[in-house]
Amino acid sequence: MPAYQPEKLCPDCGSVLPRSAFYKKGKSKKDGKSYLTTRCKKCHKEWRKTENREYERKAIRRWRASNRERWNAYMRQWRKVHPGSDDYRKETYRQFNSRKGRGRIPREVWEQTLKAFDYSCAYCGTTDAPLCVDHFIPQSRDGDSSIANLVPACKSCNSTKNNRLPEDFLSLDDYSRVVKVLQTLMA
Numbered sequence: 155m156p157a158y159q160p161e162k163l164c165p166d167c168g169s170v171l172p173r174s175a176f177y178k179k180g181k182s183k184k185d186g187k188s189y190l191t192t193r194c195k196k197c198h199k200e201w202r203k204t205e206n207r208e209y210e211r212k213a214i215r216r217w218r219a220s221n222r223e224r225w226n227a228y229m230r231q232w233r234k235v236h237p238g239s240d241d242y243r244k245e246t247y248r249q250f251n252s253r254k255g256r257g258r259i260p261r262e263v264w265e266q267t268l269k270a271f272d273y274s275c276a277y278c279g280t281t282d283a284p285l286c287v288d289h290f291i292p293q294s295r296d297g298d299s300s301i302a303n304l305v306p307a308c309k310s311c312n313s314t315k316n317n318r319l320p321e322d323f324l325s326l327d328d329y330s331r332v333v334k335v336l337q338t339l340m341a
């Protein structure tokens with residue numbers, strides 16, 4: 155039994171802190187004593203965030219595995235209510251992953267772009283088609299592959315736009331709408 159220590163080391167931030175800087179855990183079922191958390195309050199919160207995410211993911215996977223039938227029924231229902239969207243999303247990611255021109259665009263950036271544009275074509279707004287990566291300012295016109303220059307576009311808009319500059323392709327309203335979304339991504 156270690157001697158009572160007024161201070162305790164937090165292994166995450168490496169500081170020696172008073173016991174009040176640690177959370178008290180509920181009384182242990184084994185010996186009825188209450189213990190402090192391993193990490194200080196600040197580090198504990200951070201740790202819970204990442205730990206919980208992992209824990210929840212695992213719990214969801216477990217639930218799905220043991221409720222296969224209910225999950226499948228749920229997905230069937232979901233597809234009925236959202237016709238096409240699941241397939242289009244799959245196709246969108248398949249295209250993205252197989253695209254030669256993906257270059258250095260990381261998946262997280264593409265996710266963020268899709269989310270910002272509500273999984274719809276930045277130009278015509280369709281959600282009923284697979285979306286591909288479009289460079290707002292074409293690469294042939296020195297547009298880069300940063301998040302500020304990427305938009306999701308359906309095949310048809312993508313090929314109509316071709317290597318034109320956005321201002322030569324879009325109405326002023328559409329142009330400023332897209333720019334506004336891109337600005338939120340840069341912030």
Ligand SMILES: [Zn+2]
Binds near residue numbers: 197
């Ligand atoms: Zn700490």
Ligand SMILES: [Zn+2]
Binds near residue numbers: 276307
């Ligand atoms: Zn479109």
